[in-house]
Amino acid sequence: MSKRIDIRGVIYNSILPLRFIENKNTHAIWKCKCLKCHKAVYVSYINIVTGNTKSCASCGQRKLSIKEAKEIYKKKQNNISVIALAKEYNVERSTIYRTLKNMKMQKK
Known part of the structure; x- marks a missing residue:
């Protein structure tokens, strides 16, 4: 089993990892905070560090009036x-x- 990398407190785009939640099918799931709207979002480690997830779903899909x-x-x-x-x-x-x-x- 590989050692988990601690990414708490490091800001990636608009995501702030708060704490490790679980390993799910070999993916580390982290509880994060969207810095745009301050919602909690659960994201895998790989999606955080590669930039595949830049903010929560509601911020990323927001439409303009x-x-x-x-x-x-x-x-x-x-x-x-x-x-x-x-x-x-x-x-x-x-x-x-x-x-x-x-x-x-x-x-x-």
């Missing part, structure tokens, strides 16, 4: 970075890029 999309489009026209917008609206950067692309297509 039409009002938020319009605000983002206006702010981006004023040269605000995508990273700053993602932090402000608590979404992934890919969501911001997708929103900007959709807004540009609607303007045509």
